[in-house]
Amino acid sequence: xxxxxxxxxxxxxxxxxxxxxxxxxxxxxxxxxxxxxxxxxxxxxxxxxxxxxxxxxxxxxxxxxxxxxxxxxxxxxxxxxxxxxxxxxxxxxxxxxxxxxxxxxxxxxxxxxxxxxxxxxxxxxxxxxxxxxxxxxxxxxxxxxxxxxxxxxxxxxxxxxxxxxxxxxxxxxxxxxxxxxxxxxxxxxxxxxxxxxxxxxxxxxxxxxxxxxxxxxxxxxxxxxxxxxxxxxxxxxxxxxxxxxxxxxxxxxxxxxxxxxxxxxxxxxxxxxxxxxxxxxxxxxxxxxxxxxxxxxxxxxxxxxxxxxxxxxxxxxxxxxxxxxxxxxxxxxxxxxxxxxxxxxxxxxxxxxxxxxxxxxxxxx
Amino acid sequence: xxxxxxxxxxxxxxxxxxxxxxxxxxxxxxxxxxxxxxxxxxxxxxxxxxxxxxxxxxxxxxxxxxxxxxxxxxxxxxxxxxxxxxxxxxxxxxxxxxxxxxxxxxxxxxxxxxxxxxxxxxxxxxxxxxxxxxxxxxxxxxxxxxxxxxxxxxxxxxxxxxxxxxxxxxxxxxxxxxxxxxxxxxxxxxxxxxxxxxxxxxxxxxxxxxxxxxxxxxxxxxxxxxxxxxxxxxxxxxxxxxxxxxxxxxxxxxxxxxxxxxxxxxxxxxxxxxxxxxxxxxxxxxxxxxxxxxxxxxxxxxxxxxxxxxxxxxxxxxxxxxxxxxxxxxxxxxxxxxxxxxxxxxxxxxxxxxxxxxxxxxxxx
Numbered sequence: 001x002x003x004x005x006x007x008x009x010x011x012x013x014x015x016x017x018x019x020x021x022x023x024x025x026x027x028x029x030x031x032x033x034x035x036x037x038x039x040x041x042x043x044x045x046x047x048x049x050x051x052x053x054x055x056x057x058x059x060x061x062x063x064x065x066x067x068x069x070x071x072x073x074x075x076x077x078x079x080x081x082x083x084x085x086x087x088x089x090x091x092x093x094x095x096x097x098x099x100x101x102x103x104x105x106x107x108x109x110x111x112x113x114x115x116x117x118x119x120x121x122x123x124x125x126x127x128x129x130x131x132x133x134x135x136x137x138x139x140x141x142x143x144x145x146x147x148x149x150x151x152x153x154x155x156x157x158x159x160x161x162x163x164x165x166x167x168x169x170x171x172x173x174x175x176x177x178x179x180x181x182x183x184x185x186x187x188x189x190x191x192x193x194x195x196x197x198x199x200x201x202x203x204x205x206x207x208x209x210x211x212x213x214x215x216x217x218x219x220x221x222x223x224x225x226x227x228x229x230x231x232x233x234x235x236x237x238x239x240x241x242x243x244x245x246x247x248x249x250x251x252x253x254x255x256x257x258x259x260x261x262x263x264x265x266x267x268x269x270x271x272x273x274x275x276x277x278x279x280x281x282x283x284x285x286x287x288x289x290x291x292x293x294x295x296x297x298x299x300x301x302x303x304x305x306x307x308x309x310x311x312x313x314x315x316x317x318x319x320x321x322x323x324x325x326x327x328x329x330x331x332x333x334x335x336x337x338x339x340x341x342x343x344x345x346x347x348x349x350x351x352x353x354x355x356x357x358x359x360x361x362x363x364x365x
Numbered sequence: 366x367x368x369x370x371x372x373x374x375x376x377x378x379x380x381x382x383x384x385x386x387x388x389x390x391x392x393x394x395x396x397x398x399x400x401x402x403x404x405x406x407x408x409x410x411x412x413x414x415x416x417x418x419x420x421x422x423x424x425x426x427x428x429x430x431x432x433x434x435x436x437x438x439x440x441x442x443x444x445x446x447x448x449x450x451x452x453x454x455x456x457x458x459x460x461x462x463x464x465x466x467x468x469x470x471x472x473x474x475x476x477x478x479x480x481x482x483x484x485x486x487x488x489x490x491x492x493x494x495x496x497x498x499x500x501x502x503x504x505x506x507x508x509x510x511x512x513x514x515x516x517x518x519x520x521x522x523x524x525x526x527x528x529x530x531x532x533x534x535x536x537x538x539x540x541x542x543x544x545x546x547x548x549x550x551x552x553x554x555x556x557x558x559x560x561x562x563x564x565x566x567x568x569x570x571x572x573x574x575x576x577x578x579x580x581x582x583x584x585x586x587x588x589x590x591x592x593x594x595x596x597x598x599x600x601x602x603x604x605x606x607x608x609x610x611x612x613x614x615x616x617x618x619x620x621x622x623x624x625x626x627x628x629x630x631x632x633x634x635x636x637x638x639x640x641x642x643x644x645x646x647x648x649x650x651x652x653x654x655x656x657x658x659x660x661x662x663x664x665x666x667x668x669x670x671x672x673x674x675x676x677x678x679x680x681x682x683x684x685x686x687x688x689x690x691x692x693x694x695x696x697x698x699x700x701x702x703x704x705x706x707x708x709x710x711x712x713x714x715x716x717x718x719x720x721x722x723x724x725x726x727x728x729x730x
Contacts (some may be wrong), residue, residue, distance in 0.1 A: 088654055092457045093487045095654045122458045125488050127654055150632065167674035167683040179624040181631070190627065192620035198613060217613045224677040242607060242614050248563060248582045249607050255557035255686040258671070259544040262555065266546070266663045267515065269655050272670075282647070289453055289460045289492055290634050298631045305637075306623070309532035312589040318532040321620040 018344060019336035020360055025063060026051045028347065028359040032066065035354040036073055036080040038102070046104035053136045054337045057328025058193070060202045061136040063339070067346040068133070069102065070353060077275060078102060078132050084109050087129070092121045095268060096128045100276075103134030103155070107279050111140040111153070114283040118149050122288035128279040129268035133157070138193030138325070140281060141180035145189035148292065150284040153178040156264040158275040162197050163238045165251045168224035170238050174200055175260035180322075182286075183303065184296045190303070191322030196257035197239040208234040217244025383709060384701035385725055390428060391416045393712065393724045397431065400719040401438055401445040403467070411469035411500075418501045419702045422693025423558070425567045426501040428704070432711040433498065434467065435718060442640060443467060443497050449474050452494070457486045460633060461493045465641075468499030468520070472644050476505040476518070479648040483514050487653035493644040494633035498522070503558030503690070505646060506545035510554035513657065515649040518543040521629040523640040527562050528603045530616045533589035535603050539565055540625035545687075547651075548668065549661045555668070556687030561622035562604040573599040582609025 020028075026047045033043035054062030072078035082101030086094055094113045098106030110126035117124030134140070137153045144151030157173025164171055174195040181190040199218050207214055207230035216226045217240055219233035226245070227233045242253030263280040264270065270278030286295045309318045332338075344360050351358040385393075391412045398408035419427030437443035447466030451459055459478045463471030475491035482489030499505070502518045509516030522538025529536055539560040546555040564583050572579055572595035581591045582605055584598035591610065592598045607618030628645040629635065635643030651660045674683045697703075709725050716723040 090487055090653065093653055122455055123488060123490050125649065150628070164671055164674060164683045166676050166678070166681050167671075168677055169674050171671055171674055177621070179620070181624075181627045190623065192617075192624055194614075194617040194620060198608065215612050217609075242617055243563065244582075244609075244613060247580050248609060248613070249559075251684075251686070252557075252559040252607055255544075255559060256542070258555065258686060259546075259557055261667065262546045262664070263515070263649075266660060266667060267649065267651050267654055269659065269663070271663075272667070284490065284628075284632070286632050288455065288458055289632055294634065295631060298634070298636075299627070302626065302631060302637070306529055306532075306536055309529060309534050309536055311531050312533055313531070316531050318529045319616075321616070321623060 015341045017338035017340060018361065019338050021336050022051050022055055022333065024359060025054060025337055028351075029063065029066065031356040031359060032070075032347075032350055032354060033080060033102075035356040038080040038105075039083070042083075042102075042105045045108050046102055049104045049108065049135050049139050051337075053139060055329050055332045056136070056138075056325040057332070058136045058138070058325065060200060063337075063347065064343055065133060065135065066350055070350045072132060074353075084128075086113075092117050092123050093125045094127070096126060098128055098131035100130055100132065103128075103132045103277060103279065106131050107134040107140055107155075107281075108143075110279065111143050111151075111281050111283075114151075114281045115144055115147055115149060118144070118283035118285045119147075122285045124281075124283040126279075126281040126283075127264075127268040128281075129270045129276070131270065131277045131279060133277060134279055136193060137176040137178035138180065138191050140279075141178040141193070142189055142191055144281075144283045145180035145182040145191070146186055148182045148186070148285075148287070150182070150286060151180050152280070152282040153180075154260045154264050154280040156261050156270065156278055158272065158277055161201055161237060161239045162241050162254065162257050163220050163224055164254045165241065165246050168220075168222070172254075172257045172261055174239065175257040175264070177256065177260060181299065182296075183299055188326050189322060190299075190320055191325060193321075193325075194242075196242050196253050196260060198242050198244055198253070199239070201237070201239060204230060204234050204239070217248060217250075380706045382703035382705060383726065384703050386701050387416050387420055387698065389724060390419060390702055393716075394428065394431065396721040396724065397435075397712075397715055397719060398445060398467075400721040403445040403470075404448070407448075407467075407470045410473050411467050414469045414473065414500050414504050416702075418504060420694050420697045421501075421503075421690040422697070423501045423503070423690065425565060428702075428712065429708055430498060430500065431715055435715045437497060439718075449493075451478075457482050457488050458490045459492070461491060463493055463496035465495055465497065468493075468497045468642060468644065471496050472499040472505055472520075472646075473508075475644065476508050476516075476646050476648075479516075479646045480509050480512055480514060483509070483648035483650045484512075487650045489646075489648040491644075491646040491648075492629075492633040493646075494635045494641065496635065496642045496644060498642060499644055501558060502541040502543035503545065503556050505644075506543040506558070507554055507556055509646075509648045510545035510547040510556070511552070513547045513650075513652070515547070515651060516545050517645070517647040518545075519625045519629050519645040521626050521635065521643055523637065523642055526566055526602060526604045527606050527619065527622050528585050528589055529619045530606065530611050531589075533585075533587070533603075537619075537622045537626055539604065540622040540629070542621065542625060546664065547661075548664055553691050554687060555664075555685055556690060558686075558690075559607075561607050561618050561625060563607050563609055563618070564604070566602070566604060569595055569598050569604070582613060582615075
């Protein structure tokens with residue numbers, strides 16, 4: 001997500017960050033998932049997604065989610081042993097039942113099937129039902145872009161946080177939209193990955209810990225009025241849809257979140273009442289419409305036109321969605337992934353709970 | 366569009382509106398298109414789209430566009446005689462070349478083909494290249510919903526208006542996203558139809574004519590800074606992406622507009638340099654994943670949950686996207702379509718230019 005850089009967790013914790021390598025983080029995640037009874041290949045694949053997400057700077061959706069997955073597991077909502085099964089299948093569509101496993105596992109299978117269908121038919125749609133949190137939506141879209149394909153990745157989220165315009169109560173999740181488009185440099189696709197709220201809940205928590213006021217348009221109080229006190233907003237757990245108020249286009253963010261809900265949950269049969277999550281993946285092979293050269297040439301011209309726009313501030317050029325993630329990836333591959341000590345302690349607790357070895361050091365490194 | 370009600374043109378003109386019936390408006394549009402040399406069936410079909418759009422309260426995209434189409438015709442950018450042709454075709458995808466005809470004609474054909482494919486294969490994607498303005502994006506999505514299908518309708522727009530975050534210059538159109546989902550009451554689908562800018566340019570013009578200041582987050586000045594003086598903003602022709610500033614999520618609106626640009630223009634081969642427009646239609650048959658009863662039951666439960674949210678103001682309940690359009694449709698079917706005298710005069714001029722009979726009265730009715 002464009003919003004999330006290395007500074008995501010600034011203000012969480014006054015102690016210095018520790019830095020871990022991608023390989024170590026991967027071993028730690030696999031160790032936990034293995035203790036939970038997850039099959040070896042599923043554990044490794046889910047850890048791939050989470051580590052790549054941390055490498056990309058999307059701290060909110062990588063290892064940072066492990067304590068949440070632990071809670072889902074403890075509550076019996078997450079079955080780490082579940083293997084996803086195909087419920088419906090035709091040459092361009094497939095419906096996968098995650099059987100309450102970790103979302104990453106079913107999502108990877110679904111996206112692989114959608115890619116295969118797009119290669120055969122030009123177009124592939126995979127729905128996933130009965131699932132859980134699948135990490136960062138953008139990961140799956142980027143998978144397809146790596147194969148020269150266009151992709152959309154959507155997920156609903158069962159925790160109500162988004163307050164529809166004119167309402168007082170949260171009724172939808174932060175229901176993200178991710179989109180990726182391949183470029184000639186396959187490892188640097190266009191990559192949009194955005195919540196349909198103005199900000200993710202984590203940004204409100206961060207402002208609360210840092211003692212900062214929120215801008216208007218981020219959060220609401222318990223009566224549905226704009227709230228700029230971060231402590232009150234963090235308590236109320238009510239986020240404004242992208243746009244903020246009605247006057248600022250908040251009905252559009254709400255409408256997009258509803259679209260995601262319908263495509264992910266209503267279309268696939270994921271049940272809100274059972275706190276199920278559903279996912280939606282669409283993959284398009286541009287080669288069915290145009291030659292790869294023509295498509296890539298026009299992509300390059302479009303991106304060059306955007307990068308060529310005169311910026312307001314010469315020190316801050318116009319970005320292409322995905323630029324911050326690509327920059328974080330390069331930086332963190334070299335310097336390691338920064339973790340706040342609070343998170344390291346939470347991972348230690350997760351390990352203690354299931355008997356997995358704790359590999360991230362003592363937090364003072 | 367949720368934003369556009371009968372008050373869209375309030376402030377344009379101090380004179381009273383005239384009201385015309387849908388049937389009269391249809392005859393007027395067909396008379397003009399016929400004089401331009403459009404085939405009878407194409408003229409009637411395009412007029413259907415435009416009149417339905419006016420009935421739905423989306424004044425900016427119905428008869429209000431006729432003077433613009435006249436300019437495109439006069440400049441040789443619009444060929445009213447062009448018949449769209451299929452360039453590529455497989456069981457779930459089709460690419461249509463509009464051959465620079467009116468967008469509505471190619472869009473109707475493309476959406477019909479996408480619906481047919483979705484019925485056969487569960488999924489249909491239609492791209493349109495070499496096109497012009499196609500009216501309201503939502504019209505085509507609603508067509509599919511009327512058949513019990515889910516649909517997305519996107520179009521790029523060759524007039525640069527949207528300023529990417531951090532930039533000073535407009536680089537993308539207002540690139541709208543429309544989505545429709547069927548409900549048990551087929552004539553009242555969920556219908557989202559939104560520009561990816563905070564507001565359409567027309568809202569800035571309206572504020573200028575009314576002498577009102579703009580809220581921040583709508584428009585920018587020639588240096589890319591927020592502009593609240595409507596006269597300056599109308600002159601600068603620079604709109605903020607949905608969200609407004611970077612802090613308020615403007616990078617998300619920009620990212621969505623770029624997604625629409627890639628899916629409509631880069632994917633289909635519509636050339637920005639030649640001011641071509643492209644469209645993208647995706648249709649999904651939910652019956653491939655679930656029974657109609659199960660899907661409709663969950664849709665009804667979701668919408669009831671949203672309508673049941675306690676509102677901030679009891680006089681303004683939470684809406685479902687599409688509610689304002691459905692309400693306008695009922696109102697205007699009974700009372701007629703209100704037209705500002707300025708527009709009636711513009712239509713008279715369009716008629717005079719091509720020799721079509723002017724049917725809307727003398728503007729004083």
